[in-house]
Amino acid sequence: MQAANSTANQMQATDPTESEPSADLLAQLEAHKRILYKVAYTYCRDRDDRQDLVQEMLIQVWRSLPRFDRRVKFSTWMYRIAVNVAISHYRNESRRIRNTVPIDELGFDIAAADRCFDEDDANLRVLRNLIDGLDEMNRALILLFLEGFNAEDIADVVGISATNVSTRINRIKSKLHAEFKAA
Amino acid sequence: MEMTLDQLKTEWAARDRLLQDSIRLHGRLLRESFVDKHRTRMERLAAGGNFELLFALPFLAFFGWFIARHIAQPEFLLPAVALQAWTLVFAVLGIQQRQKLQNLDYGQPVIELQRSVERLKIARLATFKWAFLTGQLLWWVPFVLVLFKGLFGVNLYTVSTFMPRFIACNILFGVAAIPCAIWASRRIGDRCGGSERFRKFTDGIAGRDIAAAREFLDRLARLERGETSD
Numbered sequence: 001m002q003a004a005n006s007t008a009n010q011m012q013a014t015d016p017t018e019s020e021p022s023a024d025l026l027a028q029l030e031a032h033k034r035i036l037y038k039v040a041y042t043y044c045r046d047r048d049d050r051q052d053l054v055q056e057m058l059i060q061v062w063r064s065l066p067r068f069d070r071r072v073k074f075s076t077w078m079y080r081i082a083v084n085v086a087i088s089h090y091r092n093e094s095r096r097i098r099n100t101v102p103i104d105e106l107g108f109d110i111a112a113a114d115r116c117f118d119e120d121d122a123n124l125r126v127l128r129n130l131i132d133g134l135d136e137m138n139r140a141l142i143l144l145f146l147e148g149f150n151a152e153d154i155a156d157v158v159g160i161s162a163t164n165v166s167t168r169i170n171r172i173k174s175k176l177h178a179e180f181k182a183a
Numbered sequence: 184m185e186m187t188l189d190q191l192k193t194e195w196a197a198r199d200r201l202l203q204d205s206i207r208l209h210g211r212l213l214r215e216s217f218v219d220k221h222r223t224r225m226e227r228l229a230a231g232g233n234f235e236l237l238f239a240l241p242f243l244a245f246f247g248w249f250i251a252r253h254i255a256q257p258e259f260l261l262p263a264v265a266l267q268a269w270t271l272v273f274a275v276l277g278i279q280q281r282q283k284l285q286n287l288d289y290g291q292p293v294i295e296l297q298r299s300v301e302r303l304k305i306a307r308l309a310t311f312k313w314a315f316l317t318g319q320l321l322w323w324v325p326f327v328l329v330l331f332k333g334l335f336g337v338n339l340y341t342v343s344t345f346m347p348r349f350i351a352c353n354i355l356f357g358v359a360a361i362p363c364a365i366w367a368s369r370r371i372g373d374r375c376g377g378s379e380r381f382r383k384f385t386d387g388i389a390g391r392d393i394a395a396a397r398e399f400l401d402r403l404a405r406l407e408r409g410e411t412s413d
Contacts, residue, residue: 034202081289084296116201123194146195159292164409173188
């Protein structure tokens, strides 16, 4: 029964007449576009790499749209895809899809986004240093924490328990505190 | 001044508000780009390309034909069957792994997807390693024997009295080369600062990449259990 519901939910995600995503899903994608940049910022220091990564994420999101299960929140699903692609990219596992679809054609202006995260700012440099000192899984946790997700929501994206999430976030807080003390 | 994570969160939220106005991404442009302008590229990406099959088919046809013609000659049948089995096994494994990679659902929770990716990576690396190590044995003397007999009708066993010994020595050398290649790639990989591609190749043969992938799987398991990894 559950399997049947799941299939039905996934079917709703696509227009039955064509294999393209429905208009409301495209609108959701547009509404949550910032997720892609913020995840890319968390995993890539280099601007060109960030551009490649956003492109990979967009293509993966597009390809996964027909499988979107409406029981999951769209933002949760999009974070999962973005973080999964970013970790694969970070671990050098993703297939290189450079220039498959030029990102500027999609109106996604990386340079403009970069200006918002200008690292001349001291606070952002602190944040950047903190992120750079974390491994790929802890980066996902800290990103979701910064995004204002609670432990349950983070657990939903990452796939670990909420208690585990809280413990890890506290450890990262302590690490940051220790780093300031040492400095 | 000490910054806390909660203060950084406020800073992050301020940047996020700026980002909202800076990034443009239009569903219409996405649709036009992915569906109309770059449809072929997207389809190619989705299909992944069955290069293994394209490579394997002519060889499978040739070895199949050869086996049928030399069924009663074990000295030719054996190398041809070994080559046929090698080609078939590694083509099927390659296609299966590519399909699994294509079918990965990136919308799964991070731990689940990363675990699937890493398991697939281990399978892919092991396939490459054993395809190379057994390939250097089969695609030299056995292949030349089958090729000369099949295409030119030349029986290399009888070309000279020295030939059977030469063939036997080559096969023994090929078998001995398997552990030697693993040992050498472990030694060379550590010391050779050469190209990234060569280092990746030696890592693949030495099994270092597999060890790294297993280490990541362990790290994921520890994360899931709530144990510290750092």
